[in-house]
Amino acid sequence: MTLKHKLNFINKELTKIKETNLHRQLQYGKSQGSHITIKDKKLINLCSNDYLGIPITKIQTNQLQSSSRLVSGNDESYKKLENILAKHKSQQNSLIYPTGYMANLGSISAIAKKGDIILSDELNHASIIEACKLSEAKVIIYKHNDIEDLTKKIKSKSKNKFIITEGIFSMDGDLAPLKEITEIAQKVNAITVVDDAHGDFVIGKEGKGTPNYFKVEKKIDLYISSLSKGLGSFGGYVASQNNVIDLCINKSKSFIYTSALPSFLIEHSIKRIESNRSLQKTKLENNIEKLSNGLKSIGYEIKSKTQIIPIILGDEKLAMNFGKFLSDNGIFAQPIRYPTVPKNQARLRISVTAWLSNTDIEKSLKIFEKAYKKFM
Numbered sequence: 460m461t462l463k464h465k466l467n468f469i470n471k472e473l474t475k476i477k478e479t480n481l482h483r484q485l486q487y488g489k490s491q492g493s494h495i496t497i498k499d500k501k502l503i504n505l506c507s508n509d510y511l512g513i514p515i516t517k518i519q520t521n522q523l524q525s526s527s528r529l530v531s532g533n534d535e536s537y538k539k540l541e542n543i544l545a546k547h548k549s550q551q552n553s554l555i556y557p558t559g560y561m562a563n564l565g566s567i568s569a570i571a572k573k574g575d576i577i578l579s580d581e582l583n584h585a586s587i588i589e590a591c592k593l594s595e596a597k598v599i600i601y602k603h604n605d606i607e608d609l610t611k612k613i614k615s616k617s618k619n620k621f622i623i624t625e626g627i628f629s630m631d632g633d634l635a636p637l638k639e640i641t642e643i644a645q646k647v648n649a650i651t652v653v654d655d656a657h658g659d660f661v662i663g664k665e666g667k668g669t670p671n672y673f674k675v676e677k678k679i680d681l682y683i684s685s686l687s688k689g690l691g692s693f694g695g696y697v698a699s700q701n702n703v704i705d706l707c708i709n710k711s712k713s714f715i716y717t718s719a720l721p722s723f724l725i726e727h728s729i730k731r732i733e734s735n736r737s738l739q740k741t742k743l744e745n746n747i748e749k750l751s752n753g754l755k756s757i758g759y760e761i762k763s764k765t766q767i768i769p770i771i772l773g774d775e776k777l778a779m780n781f782g783k784f785l786s787d788n789g790i791f792a793q794p795i796r797y798p799t800v801p802k803n804q805a806r807l808r809i810s811v812t813a814w815l816s817n818t819d820i821e822k823s824l825k826i827f828e829k830a831y832k833k834f835m
């Protein structure tokens with residue numbers, strides 16, 4: 460009698476994932492500028508989060524790793540970057556994490572606790588959802604960008620109330636109504652937390668982000684963001700008043716129990732922040748307008764006004780076939796499926812970058828026109 464291997468149950472789970480067209484596989488490629496090469500095929504990259512496409516500077520690698528920042532990994536360059544980021548967000552202080560995911564996980568679970576209430580937008584990123592669970596606070600989900608629903612649900616009694624939202628939503632590209640959210644927060648003395656990973660360095664005056672765009676930056680209590688998207692570097696950070704940062708240093712597990720980013724990446728971020736980003740920002744804005752208007756003229760329903768442009772297809776298999784057609788014709792735009800987006804909300808998520816040339820955009824629109832005739 461042959462005994463079943465104790466991990467065989469995993470095969471059943473994988474089969475179920477495959478049967479629902481939700482199975483994912485890693486693709487290995489090489490990105491350079493507006494293109495990515497996969498299996499020796501050069502494709503226009505419409506999946507990159509390197510929105511500004513800041514020209515690459517030489518990185519001098521010294522010591523690669525030491526330890527956690529509370530031991531010997533706290534290089535002097537961290538303080539310089541954290542001062543810059545605090546000023547960038549008009550806050551007293553900031554704290555750098557290895558990734559944006561870890562920044563959400565660590566900061567939210569550090570400041571919210573049992574007895575508190577978190578009002579979280581239903582389309583918030585997975586890292587926010589997991590952070591809310593870790594906090595042990597009562598989590599109330601409000602309908603996406605629905606101020607009426609938020610107003611109704613925030614009346615619940617608690618020690619502290621938190622409203623958590625993204626600035627630009629990562630899968631839909633729409634903006635949170637931060638003016639109205641901060642007004643509600645002020646009325647009930649709630650703490651406003653904004654994950655601005657996709658808005659930071661991209662929109663607002665001098666790329667100061669979504670709250671700056673809505674002129675409410677002084678009403679945000681905790682900023683959480685990324686150095687890996689608009690800035691095109693690596694890492695995540697939070698910015699707030701001194702006591703919040705002090706608490707994160709002392710309670711945030713994803714900060715305490717992990718190795719620090721190597722100092723050369725911190726220095727790389729400093730160089731990119733100090734560079735003149737205005738030309739890239741203008742180029743990005745122009746590219747968004749060209750691609751968005753072009754897609755609308757073909758017949759696609761485009762609601763987004765930001766660099767994230769979703770084409771909602773609904774069916775998972777349709778999204779996969781659509782993505783394959785684009786790839787076969789020289790465009791890399793990955794299908795996004797459940798659980799990243801709700802079931803039956805599969806889509807192509809286009810990321811516009813300043814890397815794209817007019818020729819890239821024109822070629823992309825011709826392929827999208829062919830795809831429209833085939834699939835829509």
